[in-house]
């Protein structure tokens with residue numbers, strides 16, 4: 001078994017026994033990436049010289065000592081490029097570490113490479129990257145999901161032990177499902193976003209992509225916690241997210257929301273998720289039906305709120321402070337042309353839509369109303385959580401789709417997140433984990449089951465996920481590369 005196929009926990013065991021060293025882990029990754037990434041294109045940049053220097057003096061007694069971690073290219077790592085997969089940030093070098101990066105470093109981890117994504121995290125397929133799409137490791141003609149498609153693909157292809165991504169409407173969970181790995185979106189406020197290039201600030205959250213549920217807990221333990229540099233990170237005690245792993249599921253109640261098991265879902269996805277529910281019953285959990293009645297409005301509400309916030313957040317890319325600047329003598333023309341040349345079509349579409357819903361005369365009809373419906377969606381979850389410990393549903397309505405299938409139909413692309421968006425609007429935590437395979441055109445494609453947990457109950461959520469993972473073993477399947 002090659003080193004790169006190991007989980008974080010397994011790699012750490014090798015370090016401790018002396019069977020492998022952090023430098024060997026970096027060497028193995030470098031070789032694997034050199035052999036594969038030309039075909040997968042999960043990375044936009046990587047820096048093995050710095051990584052090796054850190055590995056040489058790694059302290060393996062630290063919580064993530066010597067463990068290399070790949071980073072979505074929307075999180076600042078001092079001295080490295082950070083492009084958000086946009087031409088507008090080409091040539092920009094980060095001047096500071098995001099809080100999650102400082103925390104990783106303090107725990108001994110080694111950030112070593114930057115993963116591809118949809119430009120400014122806007123998309124569900126990684127086809128909106130200005131630097132070319134990422135291939136799904138299970139079938140190169142298909143997308144890895146998005147927006148964190150690079151992070152998901154490199155973990156699934158054993159080109160990384162684990163990666164960080166960001167999730168605004170599903171960008172961790174949906175690509176994790178389509179690539180066959182574990183993806184956790186922590187509760188809003190659990191992880192500091194200081195140093196994350198903001199997309200929609202009331203929704204964005206950073207979280208891990210891993211090969212196992214335990215690893216997702218290990219990474220969450222390191223990156224979680226109140227940060228004075230991000231006023232939305234809350235001062236809630238950081239519980240050990242791995243504390244409940246291995247406990248049985250007696251007395252655990254899971255809710256199947258009737259609005260999430262609808263016609264239109266791929267029949268193989270529907271069957272796999274229903275089978276997962278049956279499996280949970282065999283593990284001692286009780287499955288009940290719940291209702292999240294405002295589900296049908298989630299996608300519309302999201303595309304009003306997320307675009308409104310994006311239009312404000314992206315105003316800072318004006319050719320003055322960062323990246324691309326159009327060559328002209330006239331100041332106003334410089335702003336306009338820098339943005340026109342630097343942003344891709346999906347980003348422009350969202351800035352225009354967001355500016356529209358915030359403009360006077362339309363604000364009340366769109367933005368304010370969306371905020372009210374958001375409250376109703378949040379209350380749906382609060383009510384459901386009075387009955388159940390977690391909600392169980394598909395992560396994505398279908399397995400990985402073909403590249404090019406959706407790219408000229410934004411509405412079709414937006415529906416890829418139909419099952420993940422409400423969790424962000426409600427601000428709670430959710431995880432996707434492998435639950436089987438679909439066979440499409442003779443290719444095996446992973447399917448993900450999503451568990452949505454109560455706010456701040458990541459430990460409970462991972463306990464529930466882990467029990468399934470360990471008793472099924474889907475997570476051990478790897479693409480033949």
Ligand code: GLN
Nearest residue numbers: 121122123168169170171
């Ligand atoms: N696919 C959704 C969008 O395009 C979600 C993206 C995300 O979570 N960053 O906005």
